[in-house]
Amino acid sequence: MGEDGLEQDREDILAAVRGYAKRKLATSEFVPGTTPVPVSGKVLDPEDYAALVDASLDGWLTAGRFHPLFERALARYVGARDSVFVNSGSSANLCALSALTSRKLASYKKRFGKRPLEPGDEVLTVAAGFPTTVNPIIQNGMRPVVVDVELGTYDAIAERLREAVGPKTRAIMMAHTLGNPFDLDTVRELCQEHGLWLIEDSCDALGSTYDGKRTGSFGDTATVSFYPAHHITTGEGGAVFVKSPLVRKQVESFRDWGRDCYCETGHDNTCFKRFEWQLGELPAGYDHKYIYSHIGYNLKATDMQAALGLSQLNKIDGFVAARKANFEHLHRRLTGVEGLILPFATPKSDPSWFGFPITIDPEHPADRNLLTRFLDDRKIGSRLLFAGNLTKQPAYRDVDFRVVGDLTNTDIVMNRTFWVGVYPGLTPPMLDYIADSIIEFVENANR
Numbered sequence: 001m002g003e004d005g006l007e008q009d010r011e012d013i014l015a016a017v018r019g020y021a022k023r024k025l026a027t028s029e030f031v032p033g034t035t036p037v038p039v040s041g042k043v044l045d046p047e048d049y050a051a052l053v054d055a056s057l058d059g060w061l062t063a064g065r066f067h068p069l070f071e072r073a074l075a076r077y078v079g080a081r082d083s084v085f086v087n088s089g090s091s092a093n094l095c096a097l098s099a100l101t102s103r104k105l106a107s108y109k110k111r112f113g114k115r116p117l118e119p120g121d122e123v124l125t126v127a128a129g130f131p132t133t134v135n136p137i138i139q140n141g142m143r144p145v146v147v148d149v150e151l152g153t154y155d156a157i158a159e160r161l162r163e164a165v166g167p168k169t170r171a172i173m174m175a176h177t178l179g180n181p182f183d184l185d186t187v188r189e190l191c192q193e194h195g196l197w198l199i200e201d202s203c204d205a206l207g208s209t210y211d212g213k214r215t216g217s218f219g220d221t222a223t224v225s226f227y228p229a230h231h232i233t234t235g236e237g238g239a240v241f242v243k244s245p246l247v248r249k250q251v252e253s254f255r256d257w258g259r260d261c262y263c264e265t266g267h268d269n270t271c272f273k274r275f276e277w278q279l280g281e282l283p284a285g286y287d288h289k290y291i292y293s294h295i296g297y298n299l300k301a302t303d304m305q306a307a308l309g310l311s312q313l314n315k316i317d318g319f320v321a322a323r324k325a326n327f328e329h330l331h332r333r334l335t336g337v338e339g340l341i342l343p344f345a346t347p348k349s350d351p352s353w354f355g356f357p358i359t360i361d362p363e364h365p366a367d368r369n370l371l372t373r374f375l376d377d378r379k380i381g382s383r384l385l386f387a388g389n390l391t392k393q394p395a396y397r398d399v400d401f402r403v404v405g406d407l408t409n410t411d412i413v414m415n416r417t418f419w420v421g422v423y424p425g426l427t428p429p430m431l432d433y434i435a436d437s438i439i440e441f442v443e444n445a446n447r
C-alpha cells in the first residue's frame with residue numbers, strides 16, 4: 001500500500017467515480033421527434049471519467065505523466081514518428097505551419113530541396129472548409145492560393161492543384177474534408193516535384209487511410225483535433241504529428257512560448273548545458289530556459305486532457321467501425337433519392353467519416369436552408385460544410401487570396417451542402433429517422 005494509504009484512497013475514489021459514471025451515462029429510449037439526434041458528440045465511458053479523476057488526483061495539472069504516454073500511443077496509432085499534444089486542433093494547425101518557418105530547418109534546403117517558409121510565400125489550399133486550416137497561412141504573412149473542390153468528395157480537384165503551383169508556391173495545407181482523404185498521390189507528387197512542404201490537416205480524419213496508411217502520417221507535419229465532435233475527445237485538444245525530431249522541437253517551441261529550451265515540464269537541464277549557451281546578442285551563460293528562438297505562443301494542454309485522450313484512444317477501433325457502419329447505413333437509405341448528391345470516398349481511401357455530407361442538386365427545387373430548419377424542428381442536428389466559401393466570409397474580405405480557376409463547386413457547397421451525423425452515439429433507429437426525414441422533405445419539395 002502507498003504512503004499513508006493514499007494509493008488505497010485513490011483506488012476507492014476511482015471505483016466510486018466508475019460507479020457514478022455508469023449511472024450517469026445510462027441512456028433512455030429513443031423517441032423520434034422528442035429525443036435529440038445530435039450531429040456529433042462525445043462518447044464517454046466510466047474509464048474516461050476515472051482517467052480524468054486519476055490525473056486530477058496527481059495534482060500536477062500541467063503536462064505530466066500522461067502526456068508522453070498519450071503522445072506516443074497516438075503517434076503509434078497513426079504511424080507517425082512522433083506527436084505533440086496541444087490545446088486544440090486550431091492550435092495544432094498554427095504550430096504545424098509556424099514550425100516550418102523556423103530557421104532551424106535551414107538544412108532542409110540541402111537535404112530535401114525546401115527552405116523554411118517565409119512571409120510572401122504561397123500555400124495551396126481550398127476555400128470550402130474550416131477557417132483555422134487557412135488562418136495560419138494568413139497569420140504567418142503568407143498568401144493562400146485556393147482551388148475548387150469536387151462535389152461528393154469535397155476535396156480539392158487534383159488538376160486544379162497542378163495548375164495552381166506558381167513560382168512562389170512553397171507548401172500545401174489542406175484538410176481531409178469530413179474524414180475523406182484528399183488525393184495524396186497528386187499532392188505528394190507536386191511536393192516532390194516542386195519542393196513543397198505538406199501540412200496535412202487530419203483534424204476530422206483520425207482513423208482514415210489512404211493506400212493502406214493512416215492520414216496524419218503523410219505530411220511534414222499533420223494535425224488532429226480532439227474537440228468533442230471528433231473521433232476521440234479530450235474536451236479541448238489537438239496534436240501535431242511529425243516525421244523528424246528536428247521538426248518536433250520547432251513545434252514544441254512554438255507551443256511553449258517560442259523557447260529554445262526543450263526540457264519537459266518539471267525538468268531542468270535536459271541539454272546538460274543550461275548555463276552555457278550563447279545565442280542572439282544575449283550574454284554568454286544566459287539561462288537556456290529563458291532564451292527564445294521563435295515568436296511563439298502558449299498552446300499547451302493539461303494532464304487531465306492527456307489522461308482522457310489515452311483512455312479514449314483505447315476505444316478508437318470501435319469508434320471508427322461505428323462511424324463507417326453509420327455512414328453505410330445512411331448511404332444505403334438515401335441511395336437513389338432524386339435530388340441528392342451523396343458522398344463517396346476518394347480513390348485508394350477508406351475514410352473514417354466525420355459526418356455524412358449531402359448536396360442538394362442545384363437543379364432540384366428543395367431548399368437547403370429550409371431542409372436544415374425542417375430537420376432542426378424534428379430535433380435532428382445538421383451542420384454546414386463549415387465556412388462554405390471562405391473567400392466570402394466577412395473576416396476575409398481584405399485577404400489577398402489567389403483564386404485559381406473558378407470556385408463554382410465551392411459556391412454550390414456554400415448554398416446547397418449540409419451534413420448530418422455518423423458519430424458512434426447514433427443508433428439505427430436514429431439514422432432511419434434522419435433518412436426518413438430527409439426523404440420526406442425532398443420528395444415534398446418536388447411536388
Ligand SMILES: Cc1ncc(COP(=O)(O)O)c(C=O)c1O
Binds near residue numbers: 093130175203225
Ligand atoms: C478541418 C478542421 N481543421 C481544424 C479544426 C479545428 O479544430 P479545433 O476545434 O479543435 O480547434 C476543425 C474543427 O472541427 C476542422 O474541422
